[in-house]
Amino acid sequence: MAERERIARYFAPLAAPEPGAFALTDDAAQLIPPSGYSLMITTDSVIESIHVLPGATPEQVAQKLVRRNLSDLAAMGATPWRYLINLHTPSTLPEAWFAAFAHTLAAEQSAFHMTLIGGDSTSGGEHVHATMTCIGLLDGIALRRTGAQRDDDLYISGSVGDAALGLTLLQSASLRIAHSDYEFLIDRYHRPQPRLALGKALRGLATSGMDVSDGLLADAQQLAAASGVAFTLMRETVPLSDPARRLLQHDSSLWESIFTGGDDYELLFTAPPSARRTIATLSEQLAMPLTRIGMVKEGSGIALHDTNGTAIPFGKTGFEHR
Amino acid sequence: MAERERIARYFAPLAAPEPGAFALTDDAAQLIPPSGYSLMITTDSVIESIHVLPGATPEQVAQKLVRRNLSDLAAMGATPWRYLINLHTPSTLPEAWFAAFAHTLAAEQSAFHMTLIGGDSTSGGEHVHATMTCIGLLDGIALRRTGAQRDDDLYISGSVGDAALGLTLLQSASLRIAHSDYEFLIDRYHRPQPRLALGKALRGLATSGMDVSDGLLADAQQLAAASGVAFTLMRETVPLSDPARRLLQHDSSLWESIFTGGDDYELLFTAPPSARRTIATLSEQLAMPLTRIGMVKEGSGIALHDTNGTAIPFGKTGFEHR
Missing domain, CATH: 3.30.1330.10 (PurM-like, N-terminal domain)
Structure with a gap:
């Protein structure tokens, strides 16, 4: 034709x-x-x-x-x-x-x-x-990447790493997983959910924001750099879906892709501690987890901490294995 | 990088x-x-x-x-x-x-x-x-493809077929031509001149218009169809550049590409006969030929006539050789 x-x-x-x-x-x-x-x-x-x-x-x-x-x-x-x-x-x-x-x-x-x-x-x-x-x-002011302030909280919407795990499942026939978990994770890869209602609600509430398409660590670095600040992320607080959690129990080598995989299209944003109650209410209204995963510091770059407050080393493409 | x-x-x-x-x-x-x-x-x-x-x-x-x-x-x-x-x-x-x-x-x-x-x-x-x-x-009303009226004149800006001849020269090492003619024609292929001042001036003056990117005959068919009219084009009136004319004298087999070649990015437009003087003045102001090459008729499709008024048969991809 x-x-x-x-x-x-x-x-x-x-x-x-x-x-x-x-x-x-x-x-x-x-x-x-x-x-x-x-x-x-x-x-x-x-x-x-x-x-x-x-x-x-x-x-x-x-x-x-x-x-x-x-x-x-x-x-x-x-x-x-x-x-x-x-x-x-x-x-x-x-x-x-x-x-x-x-x-x-x-x-x-x-x-x-x-x-x-x-x-x-x-x-x-x-x-x-x-x-x-x-x-x-x-209408009004756009949510930008540039306004994060020292002592702000760092948030992520939804759950992290599902799309990367979905892609791994599509590329690897050997992983055993429940059918419903498989369907959930590959749908997260194929059919991202743009967080439109959330982005709209965050104007005037969040101090900075962006969508996560290149991986949590890579995009957090971008957001911190755009605002001229540093972020400290707490590894244990990063929200996982139940299917992701079950898959990670099965194969812990996939943990790294939670932080480095892309395609989640969740919103990563910062807001002052005074906004915590409003953000909790927003989370309920949208029926969507909005999880505090770190905080804004002076300086530059990002650090990832474990539960003991120990920094976990990582490079451009993921954790640094030593 | x-x-x-x-x-x-x-x-x-x-x-x-x-x-x-x-x-x-x-x-x-x-x-x-x-x-x-x-x-x-x-x-x-x-x-x-x-x-x-x-x-x-x-x-x-x-x-x-x-x-x-x-x-x-x-x-x-x-x-x-x-x-x-x-x-x-x-x-x-x-x-x-x-x-x-x-x-x-x-x-x-x-x-x-x-x-x-x-x-x-x-x-x-x-x-x-x-x-x-x-x-x-x-500002104001856009020039559209849809307003050509019966008895309007059909015009083209600049010269037709240069870009197609330029492409032919780039693809064929055997054609002999003066260096300055070669440079002119390949420049017309590589570096089209968007007719911005003309398009702006034609608003309210032309009844319909479009740019020629797929070839004169193909695009004339589009413009006629969009306006629900027919065009009659007079072959001998189609404006040629001097380099194109010299190349055609050298190799008359290239005539067909004047009508079917694309990439000229001239403006093809219609205007009522009452606008002829204004269009002649515009042509002088812009130092650009605006040539009447045909007229608008009732019906559909386009016809190409020679100097005797005889229709020259052509198909989708060019003249019909019999």
């Missing part, structure tokens, strides 16, 4: 709610933000064999693509609004691939209340290469 | 003029349009071996990438303002590649008065794969 027919068949229906998308038949789309809002914009790609596994299904590509981008909006406290897609796909892909990809996009844009307004597509190459540019609405 | 260091060294300086880019260290950028404007957004990729030749220089990739996108804004009558870049590059590329790419982007953003505000980058694959998302400002 020609590119234009494919756009008309699969993608134009997704753009129908927005007149400024001109049914995807014009050279650019018009953005008319509702008054009182500023716009936040972010872009991220999903490339087969890098961000998703080789042979990933169209559903997996679409979900990872949308949610990676929305997690960036969540980290700034913005609400999804409009998006564009660039699609570069092997010429061998069947029409059913595009139908399934667009079907998943339709479900995602409905779930996250946003509308397709543009993009481009080409054929070629050996891997699916998809890029999304997402525009969010923001 | 790690991705973060590369962004800080080469790309963050390009984002310095815009506080809402947060020095490219945050999860998304903030867009605060000047009051009285709406935003136009477009996105297009440049993939090595598809949109540029294998082994294209970083300068060629950056220029084609920027100008492809700006041509889309020109076609809507919008003015460049902010942009994002996604860069996926083979891990074998030397640092000098990124330095040269960013250096060219700096020159382009200065020439076109726009500022980098975000993006992402990954390593891998065998080809450079770059995507740009460009946001333009629009």
